[in-house]
Amino acid sequence: MGRPPRLLFFKKGVVDLELTPANQLIESLAAELGELLHPNTVEDAKLVQKGLMLYRQGMVTQLHIGDDSVTATVQDVTPAKVRLDLNFLSVSECSCPTDDLCRHQLAVFFSAYARSGVGSVGDWVTEWREPIREQKAVAGWGMQAAKDLIKANGVLMPEYSRWVHSFEVSFDTLLASKKYTSPYVIPELFAIYERRIHASAPVKQEWRLLYELVGIVVSFRKLAVLSEQLGHNEDVVKRAYLHLFQNMMDDAEELVGKIGVQTTPFAFDEFIEKLKDDAFELLTAANGVEYERIYLYRLLWVHFFKKKPWREEELEKIRLRGKELQDWENPVPLAVARIHLNILQQNDELALKIMAQITDDLFTAYMVFWIDYLSQLKAWKRVGPLIELFLQKVKGYLEHLGGYHSCAAFTRNALRAVTPYCVENDRVDLFERALLVMLPYSFADYEYLLFERGQYDRWGELQALVGFDYYDLPKDRVKVIEKERPEVLLAMLHQTAQREIDQKNRASYRMAVRHLKKLRTIYKKLKRVDDWQYFMETLLERTRRLRAFHEECKRSKLIET
Structure with a gap:
């Protein structure tokens, strides 16, 4: 079905306007700009004012409205060529030095908005400024x-x-x-x-x-x-x-x-x-x-x-309402309510069965509430199976959630919820599994756990897994590991040195040499001088065309002169 004609209301009557695809996109762009720009923000208010001034002074020329873009020239101090992408505003272009949305793009938008007949520029600006007037009225109330x-x-x-x-x-x-x-x-x-x-x-x-x-x-x-x-x-x-x-x-x-x-x-x-x-x-x-x-x-x-009868009645109400759900309605709230009431009624087996059947990744976030609730009751036998199911689902939820800060915040909350059960029941293995499945967002907690338990090999593997270089490592940790298990640092030093060499510039070569000297020290400490010499001979052969790198090696006495 096509979109119905839009009615434009004027003082003298009503006009039918059949929106073309381009006009529809311009209308959507108008709404997007209305949300993106805030009239209470000084920078945004100035931007709109400058764009409006350029438009009203007739500075927009060579305007062309295509199916999915608008192009024009804006006669400013220096002429600016503008291309507005009607599908994705963020990829619009202007020849002026400004990287973000600029006054020239707004001037072209106003010009296209007026020419397309979608609406009045004055009305758009008035509606956009509505929050300021409303706030003044609100202050009066x-x-x-x-x-x-x-x-x-x-x-x-x-x-x-x-x-x-x-x-x-x-x-x-x-x-x-x-x-x-x-x-x-x-x-x-x-x-x-x-x-x-x-x-x-x-x-x-x-x-x-x-x-x-x-x-x-x-x-x-x-x-x-x-x-x-x-x-x-x-x-x-x-x-x-x-x-x-x-x-x-x-x-x-x-x-x-x-x-x-x-x-x-x-x-x-x-x-x-x-x-x-x-x-x-x-x-x-x-x-x-x-x-x-x-x-x-x-x-x-x-x-x-x-009251138990109330909870039983509510379960029946949820069941009946679930049968009436339309295709466009979200079933998750009713499903969560059904699970919640079964947990309150201690029908954990049914509650877990319903949870296992839900494929919506967003549902996983609701499980933390029940882990907290049962932990507060110290119902440890009931908490365990819930945490097991949660760990099966949480990776999918984190992938769906996206955004590092959101995932990190959720991970902190989830780890806080599972900790009481793991501590009370001496389940370090379960806590470690939780840390593993929620990497990289659980990195700080997992790194601390491995280091405190003296599992330095796994600690080193974790650092490499998240892509840390040698110089990213905490110095206090490095000192301990150099003393206790220096071989843990070998792989990371090799990788970091190679990354610096691959940069192929004098400054990175100097950094690479610093890491190679540290490698030599560790190999000697481990009494593996032959391995060091073989590695160095192979490296020099592989980089024989990198004259500047060899010069840095000689200057640092890594190569005998």
Whole structure:
């Protein structure tokens, strides 16, 4: 099916515009630039302003819009030739010295945007600047005092449906009343929303805590749904307001702890049961912020919804909802919930069976929660099989995750989770297997383990595996190994010296000679002088055309003159 015609709205009526492939790409580029450039960043604001000025002064000439690119010349101090790639903005080119996105490329974009008829340049700029105006408006709203909010809402007496209605109305009024809301003003709007609901909280401490927990569950769901409705992708959410979800997770964890240690009124039961039903929507109401939604759901079921009949009813609800899943819906949240409840019910065999059947690599991240949970219970017999399955799956997850820093952070968290079991049960072998399977991200921990255990041969192999040169090694480690097992350093010194020789310049030859002298010292210490002489004769023969290298060897007395 083709894309339907786009309707352009003008003051005097409506115009049909059939978007060509190039126009569609220009429209996508407009959206991409709107996300890439931030009006609150001084550099980005200046860049847009300069590009707009060049465009409005008519400095863009020889404009040509092709199927997947736009070319033009921009008459600046020095004429700049520009090619905009409509598929991949990052490979666009400009003849000016700037390496990144420049004012000439923006000027050409504005010119192409206007000529294609996709939209008005003025409207694009106005929409792009929307966050600044919204923030000013938000600042004004934020000045309303808490006492005014209380007057507006009134303090809500304990009634679950009334609480939820109040949260939803306040949220929709402040955050969901516009067709478009910039992601960068959502934190400020959300802060006003939170002040409003706190102002209406019950006075009694025990009810206030429950009120705040209900508010978190409702707010979490509403924000996740709004994010999806506004079309904010994962990167945008992460940059602009992911911290709001994380703050709510932290607050919920604190609240369930406080509620758990206080004496609760009998009337709480009805509220908790209704909250349980609302918590189910965390799994299915939206597709974004999946990890955060599932974390909050599991937290509530561990600490708050503890009745066995409730858990059995929830399993049945999950089973029925799973049958209704559409092809476009993500099955992982329901699968995680099903596993979670079976673990809470101590049905570990079924839980592990379900885990083993899931092929989605991203699922592996959820296993760390259960390893932590069972370790805190000191249920060591239950933790072991879970860690074994985790280690079978974690390599695929790390490959899927990508990005060194993300993988390293996850590895640290995973190793922290498996450590209590390995220590308690004297399973150094299992811990070492975890380190091996998560290389190279576990390198620092594995290197430390091997060195402390005196396994210097394996320590040297690990250094070579991750590609370290001799001069990358920690000097304190090298001193110990030179004394205890100097032969461990031989292979690395050979490799490092050869890499320097391969650079074929005078400075690298000098470095190579330094490593060769160290090699000679170790060979003599090991009483393998014949091996050293044979190696050196072979090396000199192989490099006989590298006169500068031979000169450095003579200067350092590696070669007899």
